Amino acid sequence: MGSRASTLLREEEIEEIKKETGFSHSQITRLYSRFTSLDKGENGTLSREDFQRIPELAINPLGDRIINAFFPEGEDQVNFRGFMRTLAHFRPIEDNEKNKNPPTSEPLNSRTNKLLFAFRLYDLDRDDKISRDELLQVLRMMVGVNISDEQLGSIADRTIQEADTNGDNSISFSEFIKVLEKVDVEQKMSIRFLH
Amino acid sequence: MELRAKQNNLQLYKPYTNGIIAKEPPLSLQQEIQGLRDSASGLCSEVEFRMTDVFYFSRKGMESIVDDEVTKRFSAQELESWNLLTRSNYNFSHISLTLSVLWGIGLFIRYGVLMPVRVTLAVTGIILFLILTTFVGFLPNGRLKAYLSDKVHLMGYGFCVRALSVIITYHHRENKPKNDGICVANHTTPIDVIILANDGCYSMVGQLHGGLFGLIQRAMVRSSPHIWFDRAEVKDRHLVAKRLTDHVADKTKQPILVFPEGTCVNNTSVMMFRKGSFEIGCTIYPVSIKYDPRFGDAFWNSSKFGLVSYLLRMMSSWAIVCSVWYLPPMNRKEGEDAVQFANRVKAAIAAKGGLVDLIWDGSLKRAKVKEAFKEEQQKLYSKVLLGNSGPKWNQTD
Numbered sequence: 001m002g003s004r005a006s007t008l009l010r011e012e013e014i015e016e017i018k019k020e021t022g023f024s025h026s027q028i029t030r031l032y033s034r035f036t037s038l039d040k041g042e043n044g045t046l047s048r049e050d051f052q053r054i055p056e057l058a059i060n061p062l063g064d065r066i067i068n069a070f071f072p073e074g075e076d077q078v079n080f081r082g083f084m085r086t087l088a089h090f091r092p093i094e095d096n097e098k099n100k101n102p103p104t105s106e107p108l109n110s111r112t113n114k115l116l117f118a119f120r121l122y123d124l125d126r127d128d129k130i131s132r133d134e135l136l137q138v139l140r141m142m143v144g145v146n147i148s149d150e151q152l153g154s155i156a157d158r159t160i161q162e163a164d165t166n167g168d169n170s171i172s173f174s175e176f177i178k179v180l181e182k183v184d185v186e187q188k189m190s191i192r193f194l195h
Numbered sequence: 196m197e198l199r200a201k202q203n204n205l206q207l208y209k210p211y212t213n214g215i216i217a218k219e220p221p222l223s224l225q226q227e228i229q230g231l232r233d234s235a236s237g238l239c240s241e242v243e244f245r246m247t248d249v250f251y252f253s254r255k256g257m258e259s260i261v262d263d264e265v266t267k268r269f270s271a272q273e274l275e276s277w278n279l280l281t282r283s284n285y286n287f288s289h290i291s292l293t294l295s296v297l298w299g300i301g302l303f304i305r306y307g308v309l310m311p312v313r314v315t316l317a318v319t320g321i322i323l324f325l326i327l328t329t330f331v332g333f334l335p336n337g338r339l340k341a342y343l344s345d346k347v348h349l350m351g352y353g354f355c356v357r358a359l360s361v362i363i364t365y366h367h368r369e370n371k372p373k374n375d376g377i378c379v380a381n382h383t384t385p386i387d388v389i390i391l392a393n394d395g396c397y398s399m400v401g402q403l404h405g406g407l408f409g410l411i412q413r414a415m416v417r418s419s420p421h422i423w424f425d426r427a428e429v430k431d432r433h434l435v436a437k438r439l440t441d442h443v444a445d446k447t448k449q450p451i452l453v454f455p456e457g458t459c460v461n462n463t464s465v466m467m468f469r470k471g472s473f474e475i476g477c478t479i480y481p482v483s484i485k486y487d488p489r490f491g492d493a494f495w496n497s498s499k500f501g502l503v504s505y506l507l508r509m510m511s512s513w514a515i516v517c518s519v520w521y522l523p524p525m526n527r528k529e530g531e532d533a534v535q536f537a538n539r540v541k542a543a544i545a546a547k548g549g550l551v552d553l554i555w556d557g558s559l560k561r562a563k564v565k566e567a568f569k570e571e572q573q574k575l576y577s578k579v580l581l582g583n584s585g586p587k588w589n590q591t592d
Contacts, residue, residue, distance in 0.1 A: 027215075030215050031215065031261070034215060034261060034262070037266070037267070037270065038266070051260065052563075053266065054259055054260065054263045054265070054266055055263070055265045055266075055555060055559050055564040055568075056255075056259035056263045056264065056265065057256055057259045057260060057263070058563065058564045058568075058569070059564055059568040059569040059571075059572055060252055060255060060256045060259070060569070060572065061252060061569060061572050061573050061576065062249060062252040062253060062256060063256060063569075066252070066253055066256035066257065066260075087257065087260075087261065090254070090257050117253070118246075118249055118250060118253065121249050121253060122246075122249070138249070139244070142248070142249075142252070142573065142576050143573055143576060143577040143580065144569075144570055144573030144574065144577065145570075145573075146573060146574055146577035147577050147580065147581065155244045155580070158244075159244060159246065163246070176246070179246060180246065180247060183247055185250075188247070188250045188251075188254065189250055189253065189254060190254075191216050191254065191257055191258055191261065192216055192217040192218075193215065193216050193217075193261075194215060194216060194217055
């Protein structure tokens with residue numbers, strides 16, 4: 001008689017996720033338990049509706065963008081691996097030093113990957129550029145009806161002006177990184193997972 | 196077993212502390228976003244937007260995906276160590292043969308011995324109750340009827356308590372509700388009613404059901420005044436308020452029992468109280484009920500189990516152990532509106548029972564959260580962008 005949760009999650013899978021994301025064994029089982037509690041359909045995947053059932057997420061102005069970050073292009077369901085991969089972006093960076101095996105490729109929670117996550121929140125059509133239009137849309141999500149179109153437009157213009165160095169009137173990922181080079185991304189885009 | 200459970204009751208139930216993430220004490224939206232900006236360099240402009248502002252929302256969003264305050268209230272509480280019931284077996288893997296054997300013995304005791312006894316008691320109790328209340332119903336209204344009705348009700352509830360093996364510790368009985376007010380309590384299960392009514396006579400409020408439950412409801416109202424509504428009447432708030440007010444005004448009638456949360460939650464928190472009962476203006480007698488989940492989880496997850504299936508699960512647990520605290524009566528203060536009063540009562544109940552006091556509505560179990568909350572977040576953020584000098588903001592913000 002085993003537990004309901006870990007009989008569905010095999011040891012090999014846990015090991016693979018551990019290597020890929022850097023989470024510890026107990027963190028993975030706890031997050032799996034959370035995953036299954038969100039999975040109302042009990043089919044091993046989460047849909048967008050499953051996320052929207054979380055009230056604190058539903059009232060978050062960028063809730064839909066965050067939910068979108070979990071779903072790969074064109075897909076409507078995310079499995080546990082995908083769930084963990086996205087969550088891994090928010091692992092604190094210091095934890096990497098405690099790892100006995102250094103990762104072979106760039107860890108999911110590196111500074112660059114955290115910035116990429118934030119970049120993708122703005123980049124609605126996933127073309128690796130933040131256009132003026134996309135910036136406006138995201139701003140509109142954050143302010144609701146409280147700021148006029150003109151004011152929002154001028155905010156967008158100013159932001160692009162400050163960041164755009166190659167004059168294509170949009171912000172590329174490298175321009176994005178440059179603007180945020182002095183920001184303590186590691187701390188601001190991290191969640192303190194216990195254990 | 197009763198004595199042992201009573202001794203365990205004395206230590207206040209430890210809240211389950213095994214969270215997934217460590218959350219810092221929440222700062223306001225303004226403070227957090229300013230904190231983000233301090234670390235970013237940038238030109239100062241009159242309308243301040245920074246690309247780092249999304250960090251705040253994305254981190255908050257991620258935190259709520261990993262662990263939020265609301266969704267976990269609608270499923271049974273996780274236990275720190277296993278209590279030999281498969282239903283509480285969430286994260287524990289196979290440990291030893293001894294444990295399995297113990298579980299097997301436990302299974303036999305619970306299903307083979309305890310449950311049949313309890314079912315017999317329950318059936319006997321219900322039949323007796325139906326017969327006696329009908330009998331008392333024939334008597335003319337008066338002191339004798341009221342006295343007998345109380346006795347019959349208490350007997351009925353006594354049977355129920357034995358049938359479900361509920362072990363109750365009542366605290367502060369000097370604060371027991373009196374005839375001129377409304378008793379409010381946190382709601383975890385229909386058994387709350389039995390637990391409170393075992394110690395005193397209340398008038399219930401609720402919707403008239405069909406089936407066995409409806410039969411019992413109709414029997415109850417024959418011998419003592421209860422407030423049952425038809426489905427259509429429930430929506431009419433004025434009608435509800437009127438009937439409650441009339442009942443309270445009549446000092447010979449028992450106190451009304453109301454569960455302002457409106458739905459069952461899992462006894463780790465108290466969710467938003469509906470203001471209806473607090474608008475009436477009478478004395479409120481708050482009661483805090485806390486179950487010990489180690490002997491059997493009492494929470495009724497109505498989306499997972501029907502009532503009968505739930506009762507059978509209760510009868511096959513070890514026992515249901517709980518503590519009831521009668522809090523001193525509260526009245527609405529000068530200048531306090533119904534919502535503030537309701538929140539004050541809620542805070543008192545949560546504090547006594549060691550529960551988390553939440554502002555979230557219990558109806559979120561089934562319904563979506565209102566757009567207004569998101570709009571509030573957007574408004575707060577807009578304030579940060581514009582600075583507080585914007586012309587749109589008026590005193591109500």
